[in-house]
Every structure is written in structure tokens, then in C-alpha cells.
Amino acid sequence: MIRTGETASWREARRRSARDAIVEAAWALVGEVGLAGLSLRDLARRAGITTPTVYSYFESKNAIYDAMFGQAAEQFASRMAQPHDSEDPREVLAATARRFAGFCASDPVRYQLLFQRTLPGFAPSAESYAPAIRALGVLREVLARNAITEARHLDLATALVTGLVDQQLSNDPGGDRWIRLIDESVDMFLAHCLPGRGPARPGPALPEPTEIPNEQHEQRDDRRQHHRAAGPRRGDAPSGA
Numbered sequence: 386m387i388r389t390g391e392t393a394s395w396r397e398a399r400r401r402s403a404r405d406a407i408v409e410a411a412w413a414l415v416g417e418v419g420l421a422g423l424s425l426r427d428l429a430r431r432a433g434i435t436t437p438t439v440y441s442y443f444e445s446k447n448a449i450y451d452a453m454f455g456q457a458a459e460q461f462a463s464r465m466a467q468p469h470d471s472e473d474p475r476e477v478l479a480a481t482a483r484r485f486a487g488f489c490a491s492d493p494v495r496y497q498l499l500f501q502r503t504l505p506g507f508a509p510s511a512e513s514y515a516p517a518i519r520a521l522g523v524l525r526e527v528l529a530r531n532a533i534t535e536a537r538h539l540d541l542a543t544a545l546v547t548g549l550v551d552q553q554l555s556n557d558p559g560g561d562r563w564i565r566l567i568d569e570s571v572d573m574f575l576a577h578c579l580p581g582r583g584p585a586r587p588g589p590a591l592p593e594p595t596e597i598p599n600e601q602h603e604q605r606d607d608r609r610q611h612h613r614a615a616g617p618r619r620g621d622a623p624s625g626a
Contacts, residue, residue: 404442407432408452415453415494420503423449447507450498455513457495462516464488465523474530479571481527482546486564489550496554500547531575538578545570 410432415423425446429436443449464484469477489496497503499517509517525539533539549570553563 450507451510451513454509458516462520465520479568483567485546493554533578
């Protein structure tokens with residue numbers, strides 16, 4: 386005889402599996418038609434279900450975008466948290482920047498969702514946004530290892546990387562014309578930001594991560610007022626992962 390708890394667990398696992406399948410179908414669809422082109426009718430057809438069934442798992446299209454954002458942000462955080470071979474602070478920073486840029490450039494649609502404001506009216510939930518905050522925390526720690534602790538320099542770092550990614554995706558998709566400038570950009574960044582080499586008046590100290598600089602998705606929750614990130618994200622565009 387099946388216990389009530391076991392039945393509930395089985396149902397929850399089945400529901401998660403169905404939601405995951407819909408999100409997977411959504412990624413495949415937006416890869417063809419773009420983020421703004423997502424249609425619930427087409428999504429249902431792609432997933433092999435009916436449109437009402439989609440609504441039984443997601444209350445709206447934005448709820449699907451939110452699930453996609455959360456999945457992408459988790460991938461970004463996991464990538465950024467992977468260990469490095471080197472212990473040298475400069476090399477770790479360069480490797481982190483290459484990793485950041487490589488993740489973004491490898492999937493333009495995912496990059497747009499995490500780091501660009503391409504969906505009017507959409508803002509990720511706090512739960513989906515949390516992995517992006519973790520990813521920013523990794524970058525913050527790497528900068529601190531290089532004696533860089535000012536908030537404006539964190540903004541500058543994310544702007545440099547995402548700027549190169551934007552150029553890469555816009556002008557040389559699939560190539561490396563701008564991505565290969567990462568190491569040179571890191572050298573310029575360090576020369577500018579290292580103590581004693583920057584402006585005479587320092588900026589405010591770097592706070593604990595609560596947002597992704599340049600995060601294109603403004604959080605409407607009063608507890609999380611900010612502008613752009615990492616993209617992932619990025620408030621007014623991960624100053625987006």
C-alpha cells in the first residue's frame with residue numbers, strides 16, 4: 386500500500402519533471418524565434434502538450450521566463466564558482482573574466498535573458514535572481530584578491546566584460562575578435578584600479594553583493610531596489626548572469 390507521503394513525493398517529482406520539460410522546450414523555441422517571440426501555443430506544440438496544460442504548470446509567460454532565468458542564473462553561478470588552476474591573483478582575475486565572457490558568448494539568447502532588458506515588464510523573482518548574486522560574489526572575491534575593493538571598480542569590471550561580449554555577438558558571432566581582448570583589458574583594468582593609480586578621491590567601499598551591476602532587470606520588490614548585472618545580469622545594463 387502506497388503511503389500518503391510517498392504519493393505526494395511522487396506527484397511533486399512528476400510535476401518538476403513536467404515543468405523541466407516545458408522549460409527545455411521553451412529554450413529550444415526561443416533559440417529559433419528569439420525571447421520576445423515565445424508563444425505559449427507554439428511552446429505547447431513543441432512540448433507535445435496543450436496550451437491549457439502549460440497554464441497548469443506556469444501561470445503566465447513571465448513565469449516561464451522566470452524559470453528560464455533561474456536555470457540560466459544557476460548555470461552562470463556554477464560556472465563562475467569552478468576552481469582555477471592558478472593561485473596568482475592576476476591570472477585568476479583574467480581566467481574569471483574569460484570564463485564570464487565565454488559563458489555569455491556561448492549562448493546569445495541566454496545572455497540576452499540574463500544581461501539585457503529585452504522583455505518589457507519582466508523582472509526575475511528573488512529566488513531566480515539569487516544565483517546571479519552568488520556569481521557576482523565570486524567576482525567580488527576575485528577582485529578583492531587583487532586589492533580592488535571599490536564599488537565603482539566592480540561596475541567597471543562587469544561593464545568591460547559585457548561590453549566585449551556585446552561587441553563579439555553583434556559584430557563577430559561565433560568568432561573571437563573581441564573575446565581575445567580579455568587579457569589586455571584585464572591589464573588595463575588593473576593598471577587603472579590598483580591602489581595609488583586611480584583618481585585621488587576614492588569611491589565608496591564595495592558592499593556585500595545584493596545585485597548584479599548593470600543588471601537589466603530592475604527588481605520591483607522594495608527590499609531589492611537597484612539597477613542592472615550580470616547580467617547574469619543587469620540593471621541598466623550582470624553598471625547582465
